[in-house]
Amino acid sequence: MIDKLTEEALALSQVAAITEVLEDVCRITDMGFAAVARVTEDRWIACQVLDKIEFGLNPGDELEIKTTICDEIRQSGQRVIIDHVDQDIEWQTHHTPMLYGFKSYASLPITAPDGTFFGTLCAIDPRSRSLKGNETLAALQHCAERVQVILADTFA
Numbered sequence: 001m002i003d004k005l006t007e008e009a010l011a012l013s014q015v016a017a018i019t020e021v022l023e024d025v026c027r028i029t030d031m032g033f034a035a036v037a038r039v040t041e042d043r044w045i046a047c048q049v050l051d052k053i054e055f056g057l058n059p060g061d062e063l064e065i066k067t068t069i070c071d072e073i074r075q076s077g078q079r080v081i082i083d084h085v086d087q088d089i090e091w092q093t094h095h096t097p098m099l100y101g102f103k104s105y106a107s108l109p110i111t112a113p114d115g116t117f118f119g120t121l122c123a124i125d126p127r128s129r130s131l132k133g134n135e136t137l138a139a140l141q142h143c144a145e146r147v148q149v150i151l152a153d154t155f156a
Helices: 004-011 016-029 070-076 095-100 134-154
Strands: 033-039 044-051 080-082 104-111 117-125
Touching: 004 033, 004 044, 016 033, 016 044, 016 104, 016 117, 016 134, 033 070, 070 104, 070 117, 104 134, 117 134
Parallel strands: none
Antiparallel strands: 033 044, 033 117, 080 104, 104 117
16 A cells, blocks of 8 residues: 555656656756655655666655755755765765765755645766856756746646
């Protein structure tokens, strides 16, 4: 039996507009994996993924919430952008990059139609990427805002 959160996440797995957003995220960042995730206090569920690096997640798959940076984004409401884990003092010893083997990371909060935290738009890559430029950050923010509009349309 599928629970409500998984059902909600899977409802987004076939939304073509989210596929387009994930393609844009990978193009903008030159990263190989992008996803929209449903994130709660105790769960991380993949809604839709674009996986060019064989990370191995599919819609409906879950990660242990405490192994993700998305949990910290849920708590703070702030995006996390990492160009190169090994050169970022704040993140170089963090358990998540070591566990999942990525060098670059981008994740932005997504708000649900009712204004509460829904989850994240995230991207990872095993290679370092330049993500902190103003143009890239603005484009990623625009992608997250597009997902928020899609959520409003989907769950209206």
